Amino acid sequence: MTTSSMDQMSRAQREALLARAKAARISKNDGARQDAIAPRAGGPTQWPSSFAQQRLWLISQMGEQASAAYHVPVHFSLRGPLDADALQAALDRIVQRHETLRTRFAPVDGQPMQRIAEDGRFSLLRHDLSGQADAQGQLAHWIDIETQTPFDLAAGPLARGRLLRLGEDEHVLLLTLHHIVSDGWSMGVLIDELSALYRAYALEGVPAQTDPLPALPIQYADYALWQRQWLSGEVQLKxxxxxxxxxxxxxxxxTLPTDRPRPAxxxxxxxxxxxxxxxxxxxxxxxxxxxxxxxxxxxxxxxxxxxxxxxxxxxxxxxxxxxxxxxxxxxxxxxxxxxxxxxxxxxxxxxxxxxxxxxxxxxxxxxxxxxxxxxxxxxxxxxxxxxxxxxxxxxxxxxxxxxxxDGDAVRLGDLQLQALxxxxxxxxxxxxxxxxxxxxxxxxxxxxxxxxxxxxxxxxxxxxxxxxxxxxxxxxxxxxxxxxxxxxxxxxxxxxxxHNATQRDYPQGQCVHRLFEQQAVRTPEAIAAEQDGQSLSYAELNARANRLAHHLRTLGVGADDRVAIGMPRSL
Missing domain, CATH: 3.30.559.30 (Nonribosomal peptide synthetase, condensation domain)
Structure with missing residues (x-):
């Protein structure tokens, strides 16, 4: 590809091309030390998870909020005539192409195993918000619901969506995947395939039962098996x-300063x-x-x-x-x-x-x-x-x-798709x-x-x-x-x-205990000290101080004698 043709490409296209070239070079250079990733043979219905999946599965066991922190949401505005059936067919085909979207996780001896369904469809719920007085409020509501609703990693599916109709030619598509089956690159793959498949089904007359995209060389479970085998020898140790x-x-x-103590x-x-x-x-x-x-x-x-x-x-x-x-x-x-x-x-x-x-x-x-x-x-x-x-x-x-x-919209005929x-x-x-x-x-x-x-x-x-x-x-x-x-x-x-403007005028020539006694006379009921919901008024604190003073005098303590104090800070 010439420099001029690269200049005409979008930033995203250039970065994708360079990333692929880098990956190809690394793969070629490492070929001598990396075994090829081969498709696994048939047989078991469950397969080991990857190391990364294993960590996320363990985190998800800590509760729904922990698991929800690993949701991967992406939202799109669809403007123009939409063929909703073609959109559903395209999403279904993506589920068929990628086993990871048909995968759920079940523990075996305390470790998560991938269980891959033979068939499946993409869960796409539809809501018609057109004509509603607060359509934008409803949109925000569904975005919040979609983003926060937890996935069940054991039952699946781990990818879902909602299609919100705002008007005749205005829709919003909400897609959410759990991180255990996707990442940022994956979302780019999903959008590329969704665009190609929708175009084929809605605009080119390709039957929805067929797959016009190139076949995938391997599946994620193949990679997980290869990873565990490859990272078990010299490379791993090094x-x-x-x-x-x-x-x-x-x-x-x-040790950043925080506004509140760290929860347990x-x-x-x-x-x-x-x-x-x-x-x-x-x-x-x-x-x-x-x-x-x-x-x-x-x-x-x-x-x-x-x-x-x-x-x-x-x-x-x-x-x-x-x-x-x-x-x-x-x-x-x-x-x-x-x-x-x-x-x-x-x-x-x-x-x-x-x-x-x-x-x-x-x-x-x-x-x-x-x-x-x-x-x-x-x-x-x-x-x-x-x-x-x-x-x-x-x-x-x-x-x-x-x-x-560059934020450019994807055009699918008269339909324009753009990320929100x-x-x-x-x-x-x-x-x-x-x-x-x-x-x-x-x-x-x-x-x-x-x-x-x-x-x-x-x-x-x-x-x-x-x-x-x-x-x-x-x-x-x-x-x-x-x-x-x-x-x-x-x-x-x-x-x-x-913060350092602390200059104050204080009475001169008097000791602090004399000033305190004067304050106790002026405001005996005012709060002088508080701790853990308990408090002492000036009168109460002055009485305690006097009792301690009399006790020290009985022990022989006189004026200007030093007394060591060792006790917890308390009332």
Missing amino acids: QQAYWREQLDGAPALI VQEYAGASLDLELDEDLSEALRALSRKHGTTLYMTLLAAWSALASRLAGQDEVVIGTPVANRTRVEVEPLIGFFVNTLALRLDLSGSPSVAELLARVREQVLQAQAHQDVPFEQVVEVLKPARSMAHTPLFQLMFTWHNAS PEQERRSAQFDLSLGLQDVGGRIVGSLGFATALFDRATMARHVEYLKALLRGMAGDDSQSVDRIALLADGERRQVLEA
Whole structure:
């Protein structure tokens, strides 16, 4: 393909092409050490889950809210004449093509097994909201229901949808899959196939019983079997050794200041804040990345690690980041849970300059990506960190860089399909999750947070701190990262001046116990001290103080004698 023809492609198409080329090269280079993924022979009706599926299944056992944190929703606006039967037929065909959409999970000896149905249809419910006075309110209601309704991993199905009719030529399609059978790449595969199949059935007259798409070379269960066989020898040991060396002794918990104490059991409730960098700052960060040989992903990761380090008071932070993990051509066209998570240990010690930090992060990311094959679940097992129900192991911060499309609508004849903006999150897999992408020349995204720990106002300040840090990094790459000012002028004045404006006029020449006694005379019934729902008035506290004073005098204590006190803080 020529350069000019690539320039005419959309960003999404270019990124997909480059990703496929990279996967093909990796597959070719690794061919000598990787056995081919072959279709499994017939026989059993249940198959081992992948390592990633095994982890999500265990998380789902913690309750519906934990499982709902791993829903993958995507919503589309459909404008134009819609053939609803062709849409249903296209979705049904996708279920037939991909075994993972016909899979449920049942435990065998405490481990989840994939049970794959021979046949199945896509569960698409239909609602007619046209003519209703509050159609938009009803739309928001169904979006909330669809996003939050739990899946039954044992009974299935683990993919569902709702088609909402708003008018003659206006519909909204809500699709929700559980992460255990899908990931971000999978949603792209689903939309590509849905577009092709709908076009074939609705516009080209292809019978709905046929499949005009190329046959899939393997299924997800084939990959799961191959993964368990391949990651059982030298490759596994080599990569496990890398992660053991990298993460041994790393901080197990990020010590960010929180608005509330951490619950004993992680609650998974969450919210999110939108984030947008203006075009000037976005371009300055691109220039900074070009200068230091980093990607935007690396530069933004460096900034967030620096912010987390300063807020937590830690020289090291561990941040999780996802990788597509589709390094084999065979798995590219599959819907399934392939994405892996890398735990990046980032070193902020020694007051590095912006340039030095970028170099450290770049090296760490490249090394981690070279050892991305071993599943995160195995890394946890190798390191054996102290397990806690209160937080995720190894890291509690997640950073994701999304390869954004141009947002162009897909045209299916006279029907236009376009993704709706993401809804605010209602769940949180981690303490904080920062997701960013480059859209229309601006870096945009959102900061998700656990509402059990943080208030929205606190997160709004964090967003402003991150912007200030990024501006400082882009403005001078020779300065120490920890010297970049985070506070705006107003907040700085509040912290340094307003909060320290504590000057008061007090009576001079009197001891504090005399002042207290005078206050007890003036307001004997006023509350002087409180603890755990109990309180003492000034009169009561003064009486207790006098009793203690008389007791000390009987022990021989006189004026100016020192008395050591050892007791819990209490009334």
